[in-house]
Amino acid sequence: MPEKNINRLICFSNLGKQFDYRWAVRKAQGEIIENDYLALLGPNGAGKSTLLHLLTRLYKAHEGEVSYPGFKNLRDFYSKMDLLSHHSMFYPRLSAFENIDFFNRLRFEKEAKESIDYALEFTGLQQAKRKKADGFSRGMLQRLTLARMILIKPEMVFLDEPFTGLDLSGQKMLIQILQKRGMPEISWKIKSFILVDHDFKRAHELSEQLWIVTKGSLAQKIEKKKISLKELEKKLS
Amino acid sequence: MKLVSNVFFNILKKELHLLFSGSGFFWLSLIFSIGLFMLFRFTLPPEHMSGETAVSILWAAHLISCLFCLLAAQEWEWEWFAYRAVRLSGTQGHLVFVSKSTASFIALVLLWLLELIIWFIFFNSTFMFAGDTFIDKGINIINMFILAGSLTTIGITFLGQLAAILALHSRFRHILLLILFFPLSLPVLIAGSSFCRNIINGGMWQDSKGILNLIIAFLFIYLAAGIALYDYLWEE
Numbered sequence: 001m002p003e004k005n006i007n008r009l010i011c012f013s014n015l016g017k018q019f020d021y022r023w024a025v026r027k028a029q030g031e032i033i034e035n036d037y038l039a040l041l042g043p044n045g046a047g048k049s050t051l052l053h054l055l056t057r058l059y060k061a062h063e064g065e066v067s068y069p070g071f072k073n074l075r076d077f078y079s080k081m082d083l084l085s086h087h088s089m090f091y092p093r094l095s096a097f098e099n100i101d102f103f104n105r106l107r108f109e110k111e112a113k114e115s116i117d118y119a120l121e122f123t124g125l126q127q128a129k130r131k132k133a134d135g136f137s138r139g140m141l142q143r144l145t146l147a148r149m150i151l152i153k154p155e156m157v158f159l160d161e162p163f164t165g166l167d168l169s170g171q172k173m174l175i176q177i178l179q180k181r182g183m184p185e186i187s188w189k190i191k192s193f194i195l196v197d198h199d200f201k202r203a204h205e206l207s208e209q210l211w212i213v214t215k216g217s218l219a220q221k222i223e224k225k226k227i228s229l230k231e232l233e234k235k236l237s
Numbered sequence: 238m239k240l241v242s243n244v245f246f247n248i249l250k251k252e253l254h255l256l257f258s259g260s261g262f263f264w265l266s267l268i269f270s271i272g273l274f275m276l277f278r279f280t281l282p283p284e285h286m287s288g289e290t291a292v293s294i295l296w297a298a299h300l301i302s303c304l305f306c307l308l309a310a311q312e313w314e315w316e317w318f319a320y321r322a323v324r325l326s327g328t329q330g331h332l333v334f335v336s337k338s339t340a341s342f343i344a345l346v347l348l349w350l351l352e353l354i355i356w357f358i359f360f361n362s363t364f365m366f367a368g369d370t371f372i373d374k375g376i377n378i379i380n381m382f383i384l385a386g387s388l389t390t391i392g393i394t395f396l397g398q399l400a401a402i403l404a405l406h407s408r409f410r411h412i413l414l415l416i417l418f419f420p421l422s423l424p425v426l427i428a429g430s431s432f433c434r435n436i437i438n439g440g441m442w443q444d445s446k447g448i449l450n451l452i453i454a455f456l457f458i459y460l461a462a463g464i465a466l467y468d469y470l471w472e473e
Contacts, residue, residue: 053473058321060472078327089322091313093255105247106326109240133317148322
């Protein structure tokens, strides 16, 4: 009966990716449904980031497939998603404003000077908006990535160690966005996110579901309310 | 349609901005060419300098300058994984290929024109052309050089973008770009320099038409390969 109301956003089956003849992800399968806020947890090298990149199609899968039933097509998926990664994904020789403006224009026809200013102001980068990105600190770059996300207002967010380099206020800013599932003040609602984070306490706090990845496979899928922090810590150690 | 042209001009603007400003890869390439011209012009004894040698120097300088710009263009995509953000915007690969090639073409043709002017100044000597100078030979020769250079440069930009994306995900991307670029660019390069040699040796336009057709054929092969393969090669 409830099957009818389920809006599957992403389905993947038998997913596999090799690096140098070693499987980083193998036989991963699952689905991401609207209002799924999940965290991928596991040791270093377990394949969490690789799985995330496979779901965004940044990586080509060596086996299996990913489909996007919740979107009209791949173009629609890309217009409604964003990846907040520990790689900054900017042009170092462009200024903060030029970078954000460039990526905005790739997605939308309209100019968005005011929205860019708002995003830069919100992330505390307004003063540095004419400064080239290669002069930015790690934390500032992460704030710039956050500014791009605020501008795009994605419905689906992929977060690959997004807190890397962020100072306390930056971390609070991002935590608040994830807790509120968006920013209602600018009509941004996150329908679903996948978070890769090594801080399991924070991941537990922010997500509804926990997927434990070991040796490239999804070993366990647990609902947050069914596991305490202590039990989770035990499982991960 | 509006979004497509918007994306095209957006990428074009960004590429040109990066080529001409900042570390100035364009100017660096031009300085390299000038250095090469000076080196050969003032160190090679006049008896060893012929029109054909001078043409070869021009083409060698242009090819290496093109490579500088292409390596730079590859580097700023790779350095902070900016190409991933472009991919995640849903932009189609062939559109990226065409816009990046157009930007390279604009920059490299401008480079070719500047190289040509400087080359004319350095090598406008009577000893190379049986009593004539380039200027004596008239404006026609300049037009022919511009035509051959522009067509060859289009081929080089298409090929360069294709080689750059092929090498992008490799650990040895710089070396791989060189390995792919040099042999594949040889047909257009040889054709372009042969065309120019024919012209300075007093050859007629009709004699050299076949060479131009060859350049155009390669140009279309590189364009078709780029449009067909770019999306596929972009994925990691």
